[in-house]
Amino acid sequence: MPQKVRIALDAMGGDVGASVVIPGAAISLIRHPDTEFLLFGDRAVIDAQLAKYPSLKAVSSVTHTDVAVSMHDKPSQALRRGRKTSSMWLAIDAVKKGEADVAVSAGNTGALVAMARFCLRMLPGIDRPALAAIYPTIRGDSVVLDLGATIGGDARHLVALAVMGSAMASVVLNLERPSVGLLNIGVEEMKGHEEIREAAELLREMSLPQLNYTGFVEGDGIGRGDADVIVTEGFSGNIALKTAEGTFRQFSAVLRDSISRHWLARIGYLLSFQAFRALREKLDPRRANGSVLLGLNGIVVKSHGGTDADGFAYAVDVGYEMARYDLLNKINQMLNREGGGLVPSPPTPESVS
Template sequence: MPNKVRIALDAMGGDFGVPVVVPGAAISLKRHPDTEFVMFGDETQIGRELDKLPALKAVTRVVHTDVAVRMDDKPSQALRRGRKTSSMWLAIDAVRRGEADTVVSAGNTGALMAMARFNLRTLPGVDRPAIAAVWPTVRGESVVLDVGASIGGDAQHLAVLAIMGSAMARVLFDLDRPTVGLLNIGTEEVKGVEEVREAAELLRKLNPPHLNFVGFVEGDGIGQGAADVIVTEGFSGNIALKAAEGTARQIGEYLRGAMSRTWRSRIGYLFARNAFQALRDRLDPRKVNGGVFLGLNGIVIKSHGGTDAEGFASAVDVGYDMVRYDLLTKINQTLKRDGGELGFAPLVQEATS
């Protein structure tokens, strides 16, 4: 276990870059004083922000580059233009070279995935990594994947996601046999696209000993915690994620409006202020920002591109936890062990052949 958790930051990534990344790192540092940072980006901009934050400056090394991956760059363009010179590439490469334990970026998702796969490589047998998010539910938390790494996927790909997600849930939630559901437009066996129905048949046929497949889960079942792991391909997963975040903000706006409409409601708010604050915190998408790239030989955390400093700090916290509690190693050990027990490796080979 490392004495310090070393985190590489793509300081130029996201919609706002340095003005969000640096203050976000400072917020996370207060929660985790045993952190060191390496920031990749324009040293003038970074230095200007670090001068305001002496505690962060004392534990931060800056590596200069003025090359940044744009949010609208195609992955192929980002690889050609930004390979070995961009802040995103350099931050990922710090993990490969052992100079950092994890990398956090709010940059272009497609570019981040392409660079991470090219630089860090995937685990044996894994062709398409996934972004896994820990989703708050009324029952606690669930792992949801894929929430945006890649679009589409056949039955074998969805089954692989189920096995990777269940491994993550076993480690995070200390479960022997996490429940796993496939996101679908209904719970009936005849509903949904062919790939999802075939994935359900495949999981039933495999009957993995460390995975309890419970069938299909509708969209409203995600927030209800209908399963410990919810599996879908990246297109629908990302839509579900953004819809949930938008709904949380909408409810927050409704509450603020209702509590300030009349003098009676304002007085009522004063009496219930603590309860409303707890609800606001629970609905705040920034508190659960940060997706984990599963299937790579390294820890890569994706922050939302449009988040603020508090939200970016949450993504940094995810990277810290992955390192401090050695979660990636434990997840990979689970996958390796289960590969021998339930045919995970042959399944992956079939899916990627």
């Protein structure tokens, strides 16, 4: 029987905390019964939720803390006030101590990045973490990073992102040699900032055996699935992610409004219900919830703070898969094989909220 996957949850993180975290964990447990949970937060609040889910309660332990990181705290404030006592820190620290295989939080992004970096430290050769997520496309799923862990980055940072993103793609997409593209304003070699062009040159020259660099990808190429891994720095990556989420909500609102305007449109919707449902399921942002903080000496997953229980369950699923299929070891192997020291020490980055 395979060893159970132990998942530490920041039960107080997110817009509403345990009322989403606990039901989400219960949903994920149904899909992955070989899971155990370590829950950190206000015991009274957690126990009240656990009482509704006996199966989850049976495989969970609760560690009480009165301290929770606010969604509005600055990273420096969170480190000062919540270090070693907050539900977020305790979940991450459980990974450091080997008590959990992965930590999942829907809390403040900047605080999570700062705490994870401080507590777990970075992998050899990596100086900055990156948020990577699975992105639905026309031809399947892609891995996109960095989605906002830090702002900016030189060419060697982008190369490191390519290596880590490829390791994640090999795990979640089951690809031996994922294709990698650099997000840019055009596909021509002379387009884009100097660091992007330099990164492209490095990737071509290095000819890494575990990834297939295919060139630049424009913004509309993300949704087309032009590459298995799309690499960009955190500022543009965060904008791309939130633009996609906003576009889906806009499309859904326009569609609902159009259908409600005329009875013929409602009949057409009923006749095409299966197709619309498939579209909704394919593009639902909740199904892409759960960004992995790559580059750390441990696995941490960031859930969207405003998601519901179904969305949080997908984030827990991502954490399960990263731990079950040994993402950390795979990244280490690729970094060792394809060259450590890819990233020079950069200026202290700012977190993207």
